[in-house]
Amino acid sequence: MRVAALYDIHGNLPALEAVLAEVERERVDAIVVGGDLAAGPPQPREVVALLRSLPNAHCIRGNADRLRDPEYTGDDGLDWLLERLDDDQADWLVELPFSVVLDDTLYVHATPQDDRTIVTELTTDDKLAGLLSEVEQSRIVAGHTHMQLERRVGEKLFVNAGSVGWPYEGGTGAYWAIIGDTVELRRTDYDLERAAELVRASGHPRAEEIAAENILQSAPRAEALAVFGG
Numbered sequence: 001m002r003v004a005a006l007y008d009i010h011g012n013l014p015a016l017e018a019v020l021a022e023v024e025r026e027r028v029d030a031i032v033v034g035g036d037l038a039a040g041p042p043q044p045r046e047v048v049a050l051l052r053s054l055p056n057a058h059c060i061r062g063n064a065d066r067l068r069d070p071e072y073t074g075d076d077g078l079d080w081l082l083e084r085l086d087d088d089q090a091d092w093l094v095e096l097p098f099s100v101v102l103d104d105t106l107y108v109h110a111t112p113q114d115d116r117t118i119v120t121e122l123t124t125d126d127k128l129a130g131l132l133s134e135v136e137q138s139r140i141v142a143g144h145t146h147m148q149l150e151r152r153v154g155e156k157l158f159v160n161a162g163s164v165g166w167p168y169e170g171g172t173g174a175y176w177a178i179i180g181d182t183v184e185l186r187r188t189d190y191d192l193e194r195a196a197e198l199v200r201a202s203g204h205p206r207a208e209e210i211a212a213e214n215i216l217q218s219a220p221r222a223e224a225l226a227v228f229g230g
Contacts, residue, residue: 007143010040012165018190035062035109042198061096110144122230168224
C-alpha cells in the first residue's frame with residue numbers, strides 16, 4: 001500500500017493543490033492528512049472543503065485543530081480563523097480522530113501520546129524509544145515540527161513527513177512523504193508569490209509576517225531546532 005502523508009497545511013491552499021496534483025500522478029492508495037489543516041492564511045475554508053471532498057483521504061486532528069480548546073481562547077489568529085469557517089467545518093475539525101492505522105503504520109500528529117510533544121533529530125534515542133514503546137505497529141508517521149525526519153530506534157521507524165504549508169527546512173516549497181515499502185520524503189514547488197499575495201490580502205493579523213517568513217522563505221532547520229530542542 002502506498003500512502004501520501006500530508007501534514008501541517010495551515011490553510012495554504014496553493015501548496016496543497018500543488019501537492020495533490022503530484023499525488024494524483026503517483027497513484028497512491030490513500031492519503032493521510034495529519035493535522036493542523038486550517039490554522040493559517042490564506043484560505044482555511046477552501047482547504048477544509050477540498051480535503052473533505054477527497055474520496056481516499058483519512059484526516060486526523062492536530063493541536064491547532066482543537067478550535068474550542070480553552071488554551072486557544074483570545075488568540076487573534078483563532079478569531080480570524082473562526083470568522084472564516086462555518087460551524088460545520090469547525091465541528092468537523094474538532095471531531096477528527098486522534099490517529100489512524102493503515103497497514104503496519106500508525107499516523108499521529110505529534111506522538112502516540114498527544115498532539116504537542118516535540119520529536120526532532122535532537123531527541124535522544126531513550127526518549128523516542130519510550131514514546132514509541134506501547135505502539136503495536138512497526139512504523140509511526142507524524143508531523144508537528146514542520147521538519148522532515150526519518151530515524152530508527154530498535155524495531156520502530158519514526159518518520160516526520162514535514163509541512164505542506166509552513167516548512168522549517170531552510171528551503172521553500174511544500175514538504176510531504178509517500179509511505180510504502182520504503183519511505184520517500186518529498187518536496188513540491190508551487191507559486192510562492194501568488195500564495196504570498198493571497199496571504200497579504202487575507203486580513204490575518206500576522207499576514208505580512210507569515211507571507212515573508214513562512215511562504216517566501218523557510219526558517220533554517222538549525223533555527224527551528226534551537227527553538228524546539230528535542
